[in-house]
Amino acid sequence: MSSWEDAAEAAALFSVDPAGLGGVSVRAAPGPVRDRWLELLRGLLPDAAPFLRVPCHVTDDRLLGGLDLAATLRAGRPMVEQGILARSGGGVVLLAMAERLPPAMAARLAAVLDRGEVRLERDGFARSVDARFGLVALDEGDADERPAAVLTERLAFHIDLGAIAVGQAGASCRSAVEVAEARRRIGQIAASGAVVEALCGTAAALGIGSIRAALQALAAARAAAALAGRSEVAGADAALAARLVLAPRATCLPTPPEQEPEQPREGEKDSDPISAGEGGALEDVVLEAARAALPEDLLKRLGILANAGRRAQPAGKAGAVAQAAGGRPAGVRRGAARSGARLSVIETLRAAAPWQRLRAGLPDTALGAAPGTAPRIQVRPEDFRIARLKRRSRTTTIFVVDASGSSAFHRLAEAKGAVELLLADCYVRRDEVALVAFRGREAELLLPPTRSLARAKRCLAALPGGGGTPLAAGIDAASALADAVKRRGGTPALVLLTDGRANVCRDGTTGRAAAEGDALTAARRVAAAGLRALLVDTSAHPEPAARRLADGMGAPYLPLPRADAAAISRAVRMAAPQPVS
Known part of the structure; x- marks a missing residue:
């Protein structure tokens, strides 16, 4: 199937059982392709089904319901006003700009999806209102903006319309009449134990740890069987569910299945509708269907991100939320x-x-x-x-650059180029940048926090190289600057570019073992202070000392042998996790 056919099939399955499938996460910018998909979905739903739109900055009272102030003052007793979710029973709620939904609101919305009801317990009253609906979350964010995981994991389908051309967005292969018939029979669709085992096994092979995904795939398989007019889930239905529900959630590539002759189960009939036929065991067929739907760049997208520490936050992007x-x-x-x-x-x-x-x-x-x-x-x-x-507090990205002889001999030019590219990114985001360099026997603040890109470039170009590696002094200087930024209400983030081979101690004496011990102590202070950090190993080959330093800071470690300035800059941006908002 093409990407558009997959998206259209997901819309049809969702239309059969919106509440049972939870919803659809649609990643696409506003445009004719997304509008066409929403129009297709609306045409498959019953005419009387609610189709309500929710802005991303919706208030609790408007979304969940609350006290009707005017009616309460007239009656002299609490009067409840229904929210959007309570009015959406049996229909679809369209959430605009889902990537900007505050985490607390996403958690409340997820709780309603789980329970199928809105619980109101505030303002002197307590009510429970039925609210079974399907959610369509429109994700318009860029590469490092995503809707909250607590919400998206409750949505069965994750589709991406970004790569679909306008000319490819055609009609649905399903009609509203077919969907209406399937909706009437969905409650009578049975699924055998073999189907459940195949879907759970496929989820495990794809690295999906949550059982919720397998349950959603089972609900999608039932919807597919209902659309096909069957009374029991067949192998083709399970394969389709694995393709549309499980494949987009994959976190690893599955190992190829071993081809073994299928052994009939005790008591199973040859005409069992879930028989895999020529493809071997049912689980192998379902897994193969999911494998075929995996994106070609899955490993590329997961490779560097797998090294990123969860505690670290991105250099730049957006400051922390502050009262x-x-x-x-x-x-x-x-x-x-x-x-x-x-x-x-x-x-x-x-x-x-x-x-x-x-x-x-x-x-x-x-x-x-x-x-x-x-x-x-x-x-x-x-x-x-x-x-x-x-x-939002302003983010200050503090670049800590190793200008010592060990680093300068091979990598200082590349490090300078990478920092310059990252400085330009910070300038676009209206963040502040600062530059700390260490060489010889001390560290120096070359550039206090500033938004002047030209000034930052001048300081960087004049940075000399050579001498010892006072790594502890460099980390201490960056930590002190970060503390000053925090006291002013800002959000500091450290990007340390070094080979990790310290040879100058805090007191100015030399000695590699003692200097590395001082550097590790300074790194642990960074972690204890809760500072966000990222370490880029700029040596020609990965250095164990740099790895230990990153572990001490609780920071992602990026070994980049034989990388140029653009590669270093690109890797830093990819490795930074999403901000907490």
């Missing part, structure tokens, strides 16, 4: 209306509304008011809600 006096709203909290606090009037009234009937029965003097002058809406100090705000 701030200014910024965009991040919820509310209880608190006193003191100087500098921003009172959320709506949320304060929302907290007070359920108690109005009770408070109206109290004497006026109990409210602190003169007789006969009780306020129309009675608000108490415990009702006050203070707005919480957050903002």
Whole structure:
């Protein structure tokens, strides 16, 4: 099948059982191909099925439901307003820009998908509302922006429309009538133990650790059987499910199956609909179908990323989220209306509304008011809600460059070129950059944090090479600068380019063993301080000392023998994990 045919088939299977399959993650920029796929999906759903769109910055009240403030004030008792999810029962929810959905909101949405209901327990009331729906998450991010894993792992299909040309986006091979018939019979579709074993075995062979993926593949196989008019899942249905559900989640290449004659199971009939036929055992057929759908560059995409430490964060991209006096709203909290606090009037009234009937029965003097002058809406100090705000702090990427003789002889020119390319990336992201170099017996701050690309390039071009390797001094200087950045409210990130062969101690004396011990101690302090770091081994051959240094920092280790400046820059960008937002 072509990429478009796979995407169209996924839309048809999803239309048969939206809630059972969880949803579809659609990676594509806005354009005619994505619009065509959404139009195709909408045409396969029942006319009466809800098809609701949710913006990425939706509030809890709008998504999940909450207190209807106006109705509550009129009635004098809590009145619940239904959210988008409660109105979407049996239909589809379209989540725009899913890669920008805040993690907390993604977790709440995932919980609703798991339970099939919205639970409201706040503002003085508790309600549970049925909400069984399918989710279409539109992923418009670039290479290092992805929707939260807690959400995407609950969606059966992961499709990428980015490489599909407009002319290839044709019609669906399924009709709305076929899908409607399949929807009616989906509850009666049976699946044998052999099918379940084949799907679970295929998931394990592809390196998929979660059982949820195998269950989703089983639901997709049932939908495929329903579309084909069968009452039991056949081998072809399981193979299709493995291709569309399991293959996009693969984390490793499966080993080729050994060809063995199929042995009939005890009590199994020859006419069993799940028979694999000529292809051998059912599990081999299903695995082969998944293997055929694996992207050709799977190992290339997983290779360097497998070396990236989970604790490290990217150089640049975006700063950490910090509580701030200014910024965009991040919820509310209880608190006193003191100087500098921003009172959320709506949320304060929302907290007070359920108690109005009770408070109206109290004497006026109990409210602190003169007789006969009780306020129309009675608000108490415990009702006050203070707005919480957050903002992105600026990222400062600190390049720590080994300019000693051991590094300069072979790699200083390449390191300079790589840093210059990375500096340009930071400038595009409006991040700050700083440059620390170490050589001889000391480290030097050549460039304090700045956004001036021209100034950074001048400092880099003037960087001399040669002398000893005071690696501990370089790491200490970078750590001190990172601490200063944090105190100013910024987010520091270290990129260390060195061969790791220290030979100058902290006190200026020489000795390789003692110098490497000092460097390792300094590296461990980086990890203890929680600083994000990345180590690029610039030696001609991978150095064990550089590997130990990276482990001490809790940082990704990138050995790059015989790499030029562009390769170093490209590897640094690929190895940096996604930021936590």
